[in-house]
Each structure stands twice: as structure tokens, then as C-alpha cells.
Amino acid sequence: xxxxxxxxxxxxxxxxxxxxxxxxxxxxxxxxDREAMRNxxxxxxxxxVNFIDTADAYGPFIAEEIIAEALHPYPAGLVIATKGGITRxxxxxxxxxxxxxxxxxxxEMSLRRLKLERIDLYQLHRIDPKTPLExxxxxxxxxxxxxKIRHIGLSEVTVEEIEQARKIVSIVSVQNRYNLMERxxxxxxxxxxxxxxxxxxxxxxxxGKFAKNGGALxxxxxxxxxxxxxxxxxxxxxxSPVMVPIxxxxxxxxxxxxxxxxxxxxxxxxxxxxxxIADTQAM
Numbered sequence: 001x002x003x004x005x006x007x008x009x010x011x012x013x014x015x016x017x018x019x020x021x022x023x024x025x026x027x028x029x030x031x032x033d034r035e036a037m038r039n040x041x042x043x044x045x046x047x048x049v050n051f052i053d054t055a056d057a058y059g060p061f062i063a064e065e066i067i068a069e070a071l072h073p074y075p076a077g078l079v080i081a082t083k084g085g086i087t088r089x090x091x092x093x094x095x096x097x098x099x100x101x102x103x104x105x106x107x108e109m110s111l112r113r114l115k116l117e118r119i120d121l122y123q124l125h126r127i128d129p130k131t132p133l134e135x136x137x138x139x140x141x142x143x144x145x146x147x148k149i150r151h152i153g154l155s156e157v158t159v160e161e162i163e164q165a166r167k168i169v170s171i172v173s174v175q176n177r178y179n180l181m182e183r184x185x186x187x188x189x190x191x192x193x194x195x196x197x198x199x200x201x202x203x204x205x206x207x208g209k210f211a212k213n214g215g216a217l218x219x220x221x222x223x224x225x226x227x228x229x230x231x232x233x234x235x236x237x238x239x240s241p242v243m244v245p246i247x248x249x250x251x252x253x254x255x256x257x258x259x260x261x262x263x264x265x266x267x268x269x270x271x272x273x274x275x276x277i278a279d280t281q282a283m
Contacts, residue, residue: 001048001262002237004244006198007151007172010120012079014237015262016051017044017255018202018248019063026091027058031066031250038070043252045075047259053175053200053246055083055125056110057094064113072115081121081173081200082110083155085128085136098128098136107143123153123175127161134168141169153198159191173244175200180217180235180274181281182206193242204245205232216277226264229254233261235274 001013020027022037031037044052054063064082071078084106086094103124110119122140127133143149153173154165165171174192176185178201192199205228212218221231229247236245247258266274 004198004242006051006079006121007170008196010079010151011077012051012198012244013048013262014244015049015233015259016053016200016244016246017041017049018246019052019054019067020058021248021250022063022066023059024091026093027060028088028091029059030062034066034069037066037250040250040252040255041067041070044255044259045071045078047256049259050077051079051081051244051246053081055086055123056106056113057083057086057088057125060088061109061113064110068113068115079120080114080116081123081153082114082119083123083125083175084110085125096126096128096130098124098126098131098133100131100135100139103136103139104143107140107148111148118147118150120150121153121173122149122151123155123173125155127154127157133161133164137165137168144169153200157188159187162188162191162197171197173198173200175202175246177201177203179204179206180232180278183278189240189243193240197242198244199240199242200244200246201236202246204236204247205229216280217274220273220277224270226260227257229258230261230264231266231274233258234264234266235271237262238266238271 003011004014006012087097140152151172152169155175178185189199217228221228233245236243249255
């Protein structure tokens with residue numbers, strides 16, 4: 001697998017695993033089968049995944065608990081990233097909270113649930129417009145100095161917000177919604193590439209009608225003997241050297257399918273054709 005050094009010192013494989021699917025719909029509540037979710041995590045590590053992305057808002061709290069149940073004591077080299085800074089009021093219902101005291105609690109509780117002494121990557125889940133960014137990130141910087149956080153990242157941000165954040169703390173990752181068909185954050189990706197910041201695309205396989213039978217992406221993938229999911233992930237991996245897709249699934253079969261994307265190499269003509277399909281959707 002291709003690797004990237006997160007923050008310049010943590011080597012991670014560029015195809016990770018996101019854990020929102022380990023819990024129920026809308027990131028709310030227990031999964032139907034907790035042991036099955038633990039088995040998905042174990043299989044991910046067996047397949048070479050060494051970067052797992054989670055958040056305290058998944059469940060809430062449940063995804064972090066399942067990670068520890070499945071994988072602790074953690075194998076050498078496994079990097080677990082988590083997030084804090086939003087509250088969960090129900091299925092798909094959230095609020096932003098960047099209050100320093102709240103973030104301090106978030107970090108301490110994530111450490112407890114994950115059974116860690118230090119979180120390798122802690123990401124501010126959302127910037128809270130009611131709290132100055134200097135206060136939110138200042139607190140995370142304090143916790144970093146205290147040895148509770150190794151690296152700090154951001155989620156759903158613009159270039160301007162990243163630049164503002166970097167004046168407060170060092171930023172090593174950005175996690176924004178991004179895929180072949182949804183690319184409004186192209187400028188953010190370019191900025192990350194120029195500044196050696198890892199870009200973690202979430203919702204990385206949203207292809208809409210183009211992925212359905214008879215759709216352009218489905219036909220494209222079928223002609224090459226691969227799935228639309230594999231095609232979407234392979235495109236991401238080739239699109240930028242700082243890209244770290246984190247596809248999530250609650251199925252071992254889908255996990256194994258996704259991980260094969262790392263072996264797929266798209267030609268320059270393939271990339272041009274995919275760009276044309278994406279442009280067609282944007283019209």
C-alpha cells in the first residue's frame with residue numbers, strides 16, 4: 001500500500017477505514033450486532049489498514065468503545081484519529097460546540113473510551129461560530145503540550161479557515177466532504193497538497209444516479225471488471241498524493257471490496273473520461 005507520513009512522523013497507509021457505519025443510522029445508537037462490528041475492525045487491520053478514523057459523536061461514544069473492544073491492546077503502528085466539537089441530539093442531528101471546557105472534556109473522555117494515553121490525531125469536528133477559533137484550538141494546543149494529543153486536524157473548513165488555524169497550532173490534516181462527483185473543496189485539496197497536509201475525504205463514494213445500472217460510472221467500472229466503489233476510491237488515490245480515503249462499511253465483504261481499490265491503476269485516458277463524466281453531472 002502507498003503510505004503518507006501524517007504530520008511528518010506517523011506513517012499511515014493511504015487507504016484507511018472510517019467508523020461511522022459501526023453504529024446505527026444517522027450515527028445514532030447501538031449497531032444491530034456489536035460483535036459483527038468488532039469483526040469488521042479486526043478484518044480491516046488484517047487487510048493492512050493502519051489508520052482508523054472515528055469521532056465521539058458516532059453513537060455518540062459507541063464507535064470509540066467498539067474500537068477499543070475489538071483492537072486493544074493496539075498493534076504497533078496503528079493510528080487512531082478521533083474528533084470532538086459537535087454534540088449529538090438524535091439521528092443525524094448535531095450542534096457545534098467549540099467551548100474550551102467542553103473540548104477538554106471531549107479529549108479526556110475519548111482517551112478513556114479508546115484506552116489511550118495519547119491520541120495520535122485529534123480533529124476539531126466543526127468550527128463553532130460562537131467560540132473564537134483561538135479559544136477552541138488554543139485548548140487543543142494546550143492538551144497537545146500536555147502530551148494528550150500528538151497532532152491536530154480540522155474538518156469541513158475553507159482555505160481561509162485553515163490559514164487562520166495554522167496561526168494558532170500546527171495543522172496536519174483536513175477532513176472535508178469530497179468525492180469524484182462532489183468537488184467544491186478542490187481549492188482546499190490543492191492547498192493541502194502544497195503544504196503537506198493530509199486530506200481525508202468523507203462521503204468518498206457518493207456517485208448518485210451515475211453509479212446505478214445503466215449509469216455512466218457503473219458502465220465504466222463494469223467494462224474494467226471493477227465496482228463503482230473501487231473505481232471511486234482508486235480515482236481518489238490517484239488524484240492527489242495527500243489523499244487518504246477513509247471508506248466506512250459495516251460489512252466485511254464490502255470492506256474487502258474497498259481495500260482492493262489500492263491495487264487498481266487508472267490510465268491517463270481513464271482519468272480524462274472520468275473527468276468528463278463528473279463534468280456532465282455538474283452541468
